[in-house]
Amino acid sequence: MEVCxxxxxxxxxxxxxxxGIAAAYGLLAKGAKVAIVEENLWGGTCxxxxxxxxxxxxxxxxxxxxxxxxxxxxxxxxxKVDWSALMDNKRQYTSKIPTGTKQGLDHANIAxxxxxxxxxxxxxxxxxxxxxxxxxxxxxxxxxxAILPIEGKExxxxxxxxxxxxxxxxxxxxxxxxxxxxxxxTIANAAGSDVHIIHHNDWPLKEFDQSLVQELVAQxxxxxxxxxxxxxxxxxxxxxxxxxxxxxxxxxxxxDAVFSTAGRIPNIDTMGLENVGVGTxxxxxxxxxxxxxxxxxxxxxxxxxxxxxxxPKLTPVASFExxxxxxxxxxxxNRPIEYPLIPSVVYAAPKIARIGVSPTVGKGxxxxxxxKDLDLTNWFTYFRLGEPVAKARVVLDKQTxxxxxxxxxxxxxxxxxxxxxxxxxxxxxxxxxQAEIFAYxxxxxDLPYLF
Numbered sequence: 001m002e003v004c005x006x007x008x009x010x011x012x013x014x015x016x017x018x019x020g021i022a023a024a025y026g027l028l029a030k031g032a033k034v035a036i037v038e039e040n041l042w043g044g045t046c047x048x049x050x051x052x053x054x055x056x057x058x059x060x061x062x063x064x065x066x067x068x069x070x071x072x073x074x075x076x077x078x079x080k081v082d083w084s085a086l087m088d089n090k091r092q093y094t095s096k097i098p099t100g101t102k103q104g105l106d107h108a109n110i111a112x113x114x115x116x117x118x119x120x121x122x123x124x125x126x127x128x129x130x131x132x133x134x135x136x137x138x139x140x141x142x143x144x145x146a147i148l149p150i151e152g153k154e155x156x157x158x159x160x161x162x163x164x165x166x167x168x169x170x171x172x173x174x175x176x177x178x179x180x181x182x183x184x185x186t187i188a189n190a191a192g193s194d195v196h197i198i199h200h201n202d203w204p205l206k207e208f209d210q211s212l213v214q215e216l217v218a219q220x221x222x223x224x225x226x227x228x229x230x231x232x233x234x235x236x237x238x239x240x241x242x243x244x245x246x247x248x249x250x251x252x253x254x255x256d257a258v259f260s261t262a263g264r265i266p267n268i269d270t271m272g273l274e275n276v277g278v279g280t281x282x283x284x285x286x287x288x289x290x291x292x293x294x295x296x297x298x299x300x301x302x303x304x305x306x307x308x309x310x311x312p313k314l315t316p317v318a319s320f321e322x323x324x325x326x327x328x329x330x331x332x333x334n335r336p337i338e339y340p341l342i343p344s345v346v347y348a349a350p351k352i353a354r355i356g357v358s359p360t361v362g363k364g365x366x367x368x369x370x371x372k373d374l375d376l377t378n379w380f381t382y383f384r385l386g387e388p389v390a391k392a393r394v395v396l397d398k399q400t401x402x403x404x405x406x407x408x409x410x411x412x413x414x415x416x417x418x419x420x421x422x423x424x425x426x427x428x429x430x431x432x433x434q435a436e437i438f439a440y441x442x443x444x445x446d447l448p449y450l451f
Contacts, residue, residue, distance in 0.1 A: 009035045011329060012125060012132060014117045014271070015140035016101065017044020019302035019318025023138055024110050026326025035111035035134070037127050042112075043101040045142055046315040048094055049160045054183060056090045057163070058347050061190040065349050065411060069386035081191040083168045090163070117141075119272040123297070136329055139278075139285055139293075139300040140318070141271070143264035148175060152236030155243055156260040159184060168193050169256035173245060175233055176262030177204035182216075182348040184259065185225055190349070195225045196253060198245070202229040207312075207344070208352055209359045209393055212409045216352050219389060223349065228253070264313075266304045281306040289336035291325055299325055312344045340425045343417045350389070350410050353417035356424050357405030362395035369404070370396045374450065376410060380441055387411055394450055401429045403451060415443045423447070 011027050013020045016038035027034045041048040060081050067079045105112050115128030123133050145158035159180050162172075172188050174181040177199035189195045197204075204227075205213045217227060231251045236258060237244045245253045266284035278293045279286040284306035291299045302318030311317055317339075324337050343355040362369035376382055376390035387410060395405035406420045423433055430451040438444040 009033050009111065009132065009134040011035075011136045011138060012037065012134040013138045013140055014125075015044065015142060015267075015302075015304075016042050016105070016112075017140060017142050017302065017318065018046055018315050019142075019322040020044070020138065020140035021101070021105070022319040022322030023140065023301065023325050024105065024322075025108065026323050027330060028108055028110055030326060030330035032326075032330055035113055035132065036105060037113045037115070037117045037125075038102075039114070039116045041098045042105075043097040047097045047101075049163055051315055053090045053094050053163045054159075054187075055347065056093060057086060057187045058183070060086055061186055061347075061349055062411070064190050066385065069388070069411075071386075073386045083191055084166075086191075087164070087166065117271060119276045119278075122276050122295070135297065137298045138322075138325055139268070139271070139298065139304055140302050140322070141267040141304050142318075143266050143284075143303040143313070145180075145260060146263045146265045147260050148233065148262050150234055150236065152238070152243075153260075155236045155238060156258060158260055162188075162259055170194060171254075171256045172196075173198060173243075173253060173255040173258045174261045175199075175245075175258065176260065177227070177229075178261060178263060179205070179346050181259075181261035182220075182346050184261065186220070186348045189220075189223055189225050196228060196255065197225065198228045198231050198233055198253070200230070200232045204229075205346060205352070208346075208354055209407045211359075212352055212391060212393065212407055215389060215391065215409055216346075216348060216350065219350060220348060264303070266306075268304060283307070290328060290334065291321060291337060299329075301325060309339070311339050312342055314342065314344065317342060341421065343421045345414045345417060347414075350387070351413040352407070352409050353413040354407040355405060355417055355421055356403075357395045359393040359395060359405070359407060362405065368398055370398055372396065372451070376446075379446060379449075381412065381443055381446055382410060384441075385411065392416070392450065396430070396451065400427070401431070402427055403430070403433075406450075412443050416446070419444055419447055420450075 010032040011034050013024055013036040016036050024034050024036045064079045113127045118126050120126050125132050147153050147156050162184050168191050171194040173196040174185055175198045177197050181197050185195045185197055231247050234248050235246050242254050243258050268280055277295050284304050285300040286306055287293055287300050301321035303313040341356045345353040359371045362371040372394045374392045382390040390410035392408045397404045403424055408416050434448040
């Protein structure tokens, strides 16, 4: 085995996704000697096979949705998805990511190492056929789609496959009713596929307010998406060019393609973490409030972490943690990481978004909170779009008169939740928000009327 001659780095980062890259550039700016390892696509999941390509495909959904709302209200004619052209547009973006990412790192004089990373002993990392060492390490390897362990599991495809389909099957089925299922089902439905979502209970998108989720499900059903709740799938059987899905009761469904959307698992199982005393759980690497593992010189960030707080596993969270670690490892400051409240959005049709204290918690603690239920459908913002349903649930703190949580269901939920994120994180009171003057008429100009 060849030992790398340039083996002495201040920090080696394992994983070149947004979090790892943010750490690499941050460390470089502080004068550290940095190497970053990647065994697959430079740039990581989000820009290559995750949120970015998904949002490119979703753009067609938004256009069709807006056109449908305004049928007979100023628009006529039917928009249709050209899947081949849509996929070509997506690939024009994603095809440039790996090369562009690596070229940027090389140009910045950040050492790039290609291959699988595995810890051999403390302070020895094997990458391909070389061994490298560093003072500190950052694990930023992310997650991959989980495959349900059922009979015929080899027939499952994943979100990675869906986002690179040359042709969209006439019928598709998603097993698991989380973010990914709702989003990909929305895209497939808009593109003309017959869509089913199968879930083992009747509680989809469990992190969200269920009254809004049920409204979202109703809207998706109205678009033709079928939901099969309380179905615990046990087998997939291939029958000619189709697949037959069954449970151990009486459920049976024939489909052209089946996708496992039952969560994701951390990429840690072949890294040799047991060789360096790094503790892990089913959901990822264990870290403290400084993102340090059980090994004093090994840190972790992003989706690979087994989180104990309420921070969602999102790309901007990983980047935030990367910047934090760049400062922690190059300064005398040893402060714990402090997260702002972080919004989450499901890009379905309509969108659903949340941040902060949930309406359920607010309703359960009336001494401290007031929950306002708002039907926004006839507000000008949504009336002009012809939107059939727009709703929000806002949680106010009685003592401080500040907004501390919100959930929104509408085509503009992503915009509104970002404005609310700023209001909440800045601890603005209702009076302070109502003292602002926003451009009118916009989603922002609705803010003062939400409280």
